[in-house]
Amino acid sequence: MIGGQEICIPILPIFLHHGPNFSVARRMPPNIVRIAAVSDVHYSKTSQGSLQPLFTQITESADILVLPGDLTDYGLAEEARVLARDLTSSVKIPIVAVLGNHDYESDEVTEVREILTGAGVHLLDGDAVEVLGVGFAGVKGFAGGFGRGALGPWGEPTIKLFVQEAIQEALKLESALARLTTRHRIAVLHYAPIPETVEGEPVEIFPWLGSSRLEEPLRRFEVSAVFHGHAHKGAPEGKTSTGIPVYNVSISVLKHAYPDKPNFRLFEVDLSSEPEMDVDGTAERRQQGRRATDRVDARA
Numbered sequence: 353m354i355g356g357q358e359i360c361i362p363i364l365p366i367f368l369h370h371g372p373n374f375s376v377a378r379r380m381p382p383n384i385v386r387i388a389a390v391s392d393v394h395y396s397k398t399s400q401g402s403l404q405p406l407f408t409q410i411t412e413s414a415d416i417l418v419l420p421g422d423l424t425d426y427g428l429a430e431e432a433r434v435l436a437r438d439l440t441s442s443v444k445i446p447i448v449a450v451l452g453n454h455d456y457e458s459d460e461v462t463e464v465r466e467i468l469t470g471a472g473v474h475l476l477d478g479d480a481v482e483v484l485g486v487g488f489a490g491v492k493g494f495a496g497g498f499g500r501g502a503l504g505p506w507g508e509p510t511i512k513l514f515v516q517e518a519i520q521e522a523l524k525l526e527s528a529l530a531r532l533t534t535r536h537r538i539a540v541l542h543y544a545p546i547p548e549t550v551e552g553e554p555v556e557i558f559p560w561l562g563s564s565r566l567e568e569p570l571r572r573f574e575v576s577a578v579f580h581g582h583a584h585k586g587a588p589e590g591k592t593s594t595g596i597p598v599y600n601v602s603i604s605v606l607k608h609a610y611p612d613k614p615n616f617r618l619f620e621v622d623l624s625s626e627p628e629m630d631v632d633g634t635a636e637r638r639q640q641g642r643r644a645t646d647r648v649d650a651r652a
């Protein structure tokens with residue numbers, strides 16, 4: 353809905369069936385920004401060129417690429433260089449990313465960060481950036497579990513330190529969201545903020561896949577959508593308790609859930625839309641759990 357009127361955006365057949373020979377970009381109304389998201393690419397020293405076809409396809413299909421972490425396999429600077437080469441040669445649209453736990457593995461995170469930033473990636477870590485009129489807030493996030501099962505800061509100092517890390521990441525997300533003045537806000541995380549999108553993983557490891565502490569800032573700042581990865585065997589879609597759509601865009605999840613589709617999720621933001629307000633001025637969320645003015649394409 354825009355201004356109370358339903359709009360119908362024509363969807364060309366090619367939009368639904370991008371084949372390997374896809375070469376015609378879909379024409380979009382100027383107010384629509386298309387965000388492509390794929391996570392957990394886990395680039396290794398031998399990955400050169402492996403995702404170039406996908407990156408090229410994303411460039412032709414979207415306006416912004418989002419990469420929610422585990423960009424490298426072992427957090428090596430050499431791996432980041434391989435990825436940076438593929439990104440710079442294949443992606444011709446802005447890139448917004450966060451790091452994942454794998455990117456920290458080899459204690460080369462400073463160099464990894466410099467390499468990717470040098471390649472033009474907006475690498476967020478408690479930061480916010482506005483791209484094409486859409487606001488992005490990003491953090492890695494952390495583990496700790498969900499709901500009543502979330503680990504609390506009680507007992508041994510090590511437990512308190514662990515929980516403090518999750519709280520700190522949530523605070524970073526909150527301050528990043530607070531800096532955005534855009535009408536539409538997108539949160540980019542590596543860890544999951546809700547349990548729904550980790551379902552499919554062994555239940556024993558749920559607490560290591562995300563933290564409910566990340567959910568509160570999402571609610572407070574009424575984000576339009578959340579992208580995360582990390583749970584390679586999780587579920588592709590979920591919602592926060594207030595209906596904000598959450599997408600697990602781990603490439604393995606997308607491959608499994610949408611085997612016949614390209615390995616990225618496309619989310620469209622309508623810049624001309626106004627958040628729908630209640631009489632008290634608070635934003636209202638429609639029953640489908642997202643702003644009716646944000647279009648989500650179910651393909652991956």
Ligand SMILES: [Fe+2]
Nearest residue numbers: 392422452582
């Ligand atoms: Fe991963």
Ligand SMILES: [Fe+2]
Nearest residue numbers: 422452453582
């Ligand atoms: Fe991960």
